[in-house]
Structures are given as C-alpha cells and as structure tokens.
Amino acid sequence: MTHYSALTVARQALSGHRLWQPAWRDPAPRPRYKVVIIGGGGHGLATAYYLAKNHGITDVAVLEKAWLGGGNTGRNTAIVRSSYLLDANAQFYEHSLKLWEGLSADLNFNVMFSQRGMVNIAHSNAEMSGLHRRGNAMRLNGIDAELLDRNDLGRLMPDLDLSAEARFPIMGGLIQRRGGTARHDAVAWGYARAADARGIDIIQNCEVTALRRAAGRITGVETTRGTIEADKVAICVAGDSSRLAAMAGLRLPIESHVLQALVSEPIKPMLNVVAVSGALHIYINQSDKGELVMGGDIDGCNSYAQRGDPHVLDHVVESAVALFPCLSRLRMMRSWGGTVDMTMDGSPIITKLPIDGLYLNGGWCYGGFKGTPAAGWTLAHLVATDQPHPLTARHTLERFSTGALLDERGSGSSPWLH
C-alpha cells in the first residue's frame, strides 16, 4: 500500500494526482479461507486487521453484503468514550480508547480522533449523585473523570442555558477529557486499507445466505457470490446477529431495534465538547464540517426498518434546544436510522457459539462504534486462540443462564429500556 505522508501528497500533486493507488483491492472470493468474517463494518474489518497484526493469520476474507462500512459504522453519532460504570465494560472500553489514541498512526490513516472531551450534564441532585458514583467507578478503574460545577459547564459550553429560565435546571456534570469523537467512515476505510495491505480479501456485495455445517462444526458459508469453505466463521453483523444465528439454528438474547440520529445544517464552531444529558437521553456534538450531530434513545419496538417515528426526533431536537436555545432556528438537514442489537442486559456478547468454529461478536446495543478497535482486538484473540480475551471473559452468552449479567442501567430483560 502507498504510505500516506506529506511527502506522498506533495509528490502526487506534482504528478497531477494521477498515480494514487486504490486503498484496497476488490478481489473475487477464493473457494476457501482459514477464517471468514461475516460483516464488513468497523468491527469485522478491525477483527481482520488484528488477526493479521497480532496473530499472523492472513488467510482471511471479510464478506460484506453491501458496501464496506455502510451499516451502523456509516450511521452512528461518532462518540468515543470509556465512561462506564461496570468493571467489565469500563475496562473493555478503556482498552478501546487507548487503541483509538494510537490508531491513526498505527493504520497510517487519519481517523480524525478528536479528544475534545465528553460531558455528562446533571439536572438534579440525584443525577449529580449518580455522576459522582460513575466518576468514582471510572477512577477506580484508572479512567479519567472529573466532576464539574455550573461555572465549569458554562466555560466549556458558552451557549448552554444556565439562566433561571432554563427549562431543565443544570446542577453540574462529569467530564471525561480523553473522550470525544472520530470520523466514523475513516475507521472503516483505515482498517480496510491496513487489512488489505496484509493480504486479507475484502469482498463486497457478497451476502451470506446460509452457514455450512458437518458433524457439529462449521465448514463454510453459502453466499450470493458462491460457496466459500472456511475453518472458522466469525459473525460481526450489528443488528442482524439473530438472523445469522438462526442460520445455525440458534436463538440469542437479542432484539433488533431502530436507533435514529440527525444532523443540522453546518454552522460556525459553537460546541467544542460532546454534550450528553442523561435525563433527556440525548447526545450532541459538532462535526468538523460544522453540522450538529444529535441522537437519543432507540424508538422502542423491534425493528429492522432502518427508519423510525418522527416524534422521537422531535424529542431530540426539543431537548437540544432546551439545552442550547440558540439552536432554535437551525434547520435539520438529514435524519436516518440503523438497526442495533439490543441485548437483555444492555451489554455486548463476544463468544464462541455452541457449534465448533463459529464465533459471535454482537449485542453492541448503541455502543458499538467506540468499541470498534477493542472488539476487533478481542474477537481476533478469540478466533485465533479459541480462548476469550481477558477483557471479554465476562461478555458471554452463558451469563444469561448463570445470572452474571452486565446491566449498566439496571433495566432487566426488557431490551427496549436499555
């Protein structure tokens, strides 16, 4: 692969930009691979990269039913953080954050990781207590967290409504300064280019239609581009995990739900942090193009429709305007929906399935994007060694039978509440 650098750009400019090479090949699928990864989003591509980089396994194909990174990797609100309450999640996402911190250099691709800070805003004393608890839990896990008062919030977000007339009173907040945003497409492209450079085949427009099994183990996949044999098959298909598992006769503790998001017209920089309100259930940040990127809760009923109800978006916009009144005349430019795997405890599942050679990376709910590097890292470990990585030893399927649930919100087995 052409190494990207200032020198490369200069040289290419002098040659009229006619010598740029494609960032990844477009190979036809081979009849057999050692590992097939189903799903060419951030997670699948990261897994392929770390299989090559950490484990020296390059006889790998990533199969993507449409265009790479076109699923949830292409649809999220780009937030990266490790501000989780439960040890198992905090430690996992912190490893991911550390990988994010070196990712552009590692991939030789600018993923535009901006550690601008992620701020949780509290609207009541009870919420402030909750943020105290979360901050302390983070710090016990060696993760940065600082409590903020109203003045701090006002300095960080000058357009935040701190007046007596504010619709929702502001008590204070919690900041993770190392949290922030990244360019969601760039992550897919960066991992794709780096994996391809190590000999991994990325095959697009290739949908898996069946899993091939013999004598209790996986032997390959049927696809829209033919049969592909494989020793190991890893499922990385956010939102569609149940459909893939059903191909192996398995039922998962997952419901698929629609998560909507929207962007405004671009404006001059006015928000330099990621702002999150727990009570209002919204998160908002400003992209480098000047658009305000906003999201909230899942719509709340099983859906594969990739579109949702307008009243959900209304709530996001109302909440954003309540926090930042100057946004009231902003036009919303685009809204969309994606399908997310909501698990029965709100935490992900990275596991071997009860069929030899079959692995699942799913159940990411609405927190998959920030976990992209560590999901790839830990799934690659699991696929290569058949042992769970220590960071995902608790993210099992068995926890739903043993009761060792990872329930951040404490909402129980009602996925639409997580």
Add this chain to the structure above:
Amino acid sequence: MAEFSYGGADLIRPVGGPPLDPASPPGEAWDDFVYRRDNAAGAHTELWFHAAGCRRWFAVRRDTRTNVILAETEA
C-alpha cells in the same frame, strides 16, 4: 408521552417460573422465556399497551421490516 407503549414479544409463559422452588429449579424453558428471542425480520407478534387511551393490553402481528400491521387481538 407516546400514545402506545411497547411490551415486547408475545410469548407463552412456561410452567415452572416464580415463585421458585429451590428443590426443582425452572431450567432451560424459563431461561428461554426470559432471555432468548426469535427476533424475526418479518412477522412479529408483540404486546402493546394503550397508555394514553383505553389502557388495555393487546397483541399485534407486525412486519418488523416495513411496520405493516398484519393482525390485532386482545392480549
């Protein structure tokens, strides 16, 4: 506030759930009922509550890909 609220998949509760008898734990059928789902891309039978209206529970059969309602019955 939305007019309707969701109650999840409409499932038949298996015999052997709470109140639990430590001498004969419920087993796989109960785990399945609480945690595992078909999560169909297509016809899905689910419970809804008319929160801002008659306040009754009812079951709906809906295509989860298109949101087309296929059938409705009292829960």
